[in-house]
Structure formats: C-alpha cells, structure tokens
Amino acid sequence: MTTTIETIRRQVSDLHQELVRYGLVVWTAGNVSARVPGEDLLVIKPSGVSYEQLSPENMILCDLDGNVVEGDYSPSSDTAAHAYVYRHLPEVGGVVHTHSTYACAWAARGEAVPCVLTAMADEFGAEIPVGPFALIGDDSIGRGIVDTLSGHRSPAVLMRSHGVFTIGKDAKAAVKAAVMCEDVARTVHISRQLGEPLPIAQADIDSLNHRYRTVYGQRPAAQ
C-alpha cells in the first residue's frame, strides 16, 4: 500500500513535467491527479507550488471528498473537481486540468472543436465537447465534467470560459488526452483561418476510433 502510494506520487510528480514540456501550462496553473487503485484515495499537485519545485514528496494524498490525508501543503484548488470525477466515474484513474492556449480559445467562445482530423477521430472519436460555465468552490465543475463526458467518447471537455479537463484510465492517458486536445485545437483553429474544415463522415469517425482503440500500438506480448 505504501509502495503503491510512493509509486503514484512519483508518477504524478513526473507527469506534471509533461505539461511543461508540451507548453500546456504557465506559472502554477494546471494539475494532474491519479487515483490510488483499489482505495478511495487520490494523489494531486499541491496548490501554488512552482513546477520546478514539484517532487514526489510534496504531492498531496487526499480522500475522494478532497480532504487531505497526507501532505504538508494545501492540495490544488481544483481537488474537489478531480475528487468528484473519481467518485462518479469508477473507470477513471487519472484527471488532468490545463488552461492550454488554443483549447481555451475554443472554451472562451463556448464552441466544441469539430472532429475534422483523423487524429481527432482516433483519440477523441467525436468533437471535443463544451461543458457548462461553473465557478470554483463547490461541486459544479466536477458535475459539469461528469455530465458532459458521461456517454461521450471524448476523454476531454472544454469547460466554458475556463479550460480543459481530461480523464483517462490512468494519469498518463489523461495527460496524453490533454496534449492531443491542445494539438488538435490549434490545428483546427489554424484551418478555420482560411475556410471551413471539411467534415469527416460519422461512419469513418467510428471506424477510425474503433481501429485506434483496438488495433493501434504494440500488442501486450511485444511490450
């Protein structure tokens, strides 16, 4: 149990550096969390600590109501939203939040990113939807994420006038979705400058998404 939590602390700390590497965050904005498998616990970034100072030791262990179980700092101010997602979506093992630039530009307009690239069909299987406007401080952000992503293929939601939340089977998958979300938000934005992107037929989106989820990548035996 202690070993598991130590491993997750290291994973969550390391994954925060991926947000920096891919240019998804500025200052102390953004956060990654992971569920502790089999426990009603999560590990998340401390609030207001710079990315250079993040380490496995200063990650915060919380229960799924967002209360601190172990940690010297206050947890991220988005902890309640992450905790809400873990309470309501048991298959989710990781949650990421960013204010990445292009995705936020879509969120500021309250506009979903249309599924007009094969890479989007692969990773998101649909448009990247917009969730409701919600203020920090209660369950409304978490509820908006869960309500928007339940029954949706996309692992990413653009919370209106705010930013990106992504979910995944683990924290790495949620980070990947955040990286891909910003990438396609940028490309589709650029495409829009000179015209209307061409739609991809729903049957083709379905086929691409199915192939990506079931065939793409290394088979387990080859890993």
Ligand SMILES: [Zn+2]
């Ligand atoms: Zn935010």
